[in-house]
Amino acid sequence: MTRNENRASEFDQFSEGYRELLDRNVAISGETSEYFACYKARFIAEEVVPRPDCRILDYGCGIGLVCGQLKRRLPRARIDGYDVSRTSLDHLDATVRKEGTFTSDEGELGRDYDVVILANVLHHVALEGRLDTVSRAAELLGVPGKLVIFEHNPANPLTRRAVASCPFDKDARLLPPRETLRYLLQKEFRKIHLEYIVFFPRRLRWLRPLEPFLHWCPLGAQYVVTGNKA
Numbered sequence: 001m002t003r004n005e006n007r008a009s010e011f012d013q014f015s016e017g018y019r020e021l022l023d024r025n026v027a028i029s030g031e032t033s034e035y036f037a038c039y040k041a042r043f044i045a046e047e048v049v050p051r052p053d054c055r056i057l058d059y060g061c062g063i064g065l066v067c068g069q070l071k072r073r074l075p076r077a078r079i080d081g082y083d084v085s086r087t088s089l090d091h092l093d094a095t096v097r098k099e100g101t102f103t104s105d106e107g108e109l110g111r112d113y114d115v116v117i118l119a120n121v122l123h124h125v126a127l128e129g130r131l132d133t134v135s136r137a138a139e140l141l142g143v144p145g146k147l148v149i150f151e152h153n154p155a156n157p158l159t160r161r162a163v164a165s166c167p168f169d170k171d172a173r174l175l176p177p178r179e180t181l182r183y184l185l186q187k188e189f190r191k192i193h194l195e196y197i198v199f200f201p202r203r204l205r206w207l208r209p210l211e212p213f214l215h216w217c218p219l220g221a222q223y224v225v226t227g228n229k230a
């Protein structure tokens with residue numbers, strides 16, 4: 001039994017229409033929630049996983065948008081998910097659910113994941129609980145294992161606007177990259193790396209081939225921090 005198990009999750013109330021709410025919220029970019037989930041899955045498949053049959057945990061997986069895209073790109077990987085919102089887990093795609101463990105009980109998870117992802121989770125955790133959340137996710141990694149944290153970039157005005165109008169972001173507090181980096185440093189991760197991602201809206205999609213050259217530019221809509229467990 002974990003502490004999170006007993007906590008009613010604010011996301012339970014949004015799980016039913018979560019995808020539609022998110023689609024509406026990201027419409028400002030001309031894309032849907034699928035585009036953002038694909039982006040993250042592609043990053044993990046191309047830049048993070050050590051081998052195609054690795055073990056991945058999506059910590060704060062919600063209704064499994066990223067898990068579904070990961071399964072398509074890495075069909076031989078084992079993909080598990082954890083979320084404090086039980087009802088969100090009820091909305092997972094049946095195929096994804098069948099092939100992994102999806103739970104609100106950390107005790108049911110492995111302790112030797114190759115990759116643990118926290119995708120847009122930490123800005124929903126109160127400031128005083130964030131290091132603990134990173135810590136708990138890190139404990140589930142094997143050695144060597146990689147932690148991957150995606151977050152909204154508070155320096156991007158369109159991101160701030162989208163968050164301000166999103167019903168499930170009402171209590172969200174965005175993390176500047178330096179805060180996320182600090183948690184990995186405090187947990188003694190090695191090879192800590194920051195990249196900015198998601199630069200161009202759909203109407204400028206012809207510029208997207210430039211994105212791999214812009215990872216240094218602090219204007220991406222989101223950012224990703226990775227680190228290796230020591």
Ligand SMILES: C[S@@+](CC[C@H](N)C(=O)[O-])C[C@H]1O[C@@H](n2cnc3c(N)ncnc32)[C@H](O)[C@@H]1O
Nearest residue numbers: 011060061062065066083084085119120121124
């Ligand atoms: C914005 S949603 C992101 C869901 C998913 N990662 C995605 O990218 O589609 C944030 C999720 O984090 C979960 N969450 C919030 N606090 C958490 C915590 N302390 N531990 C695990 N999950 C948490 C919420 O229940 C919610 O499902």
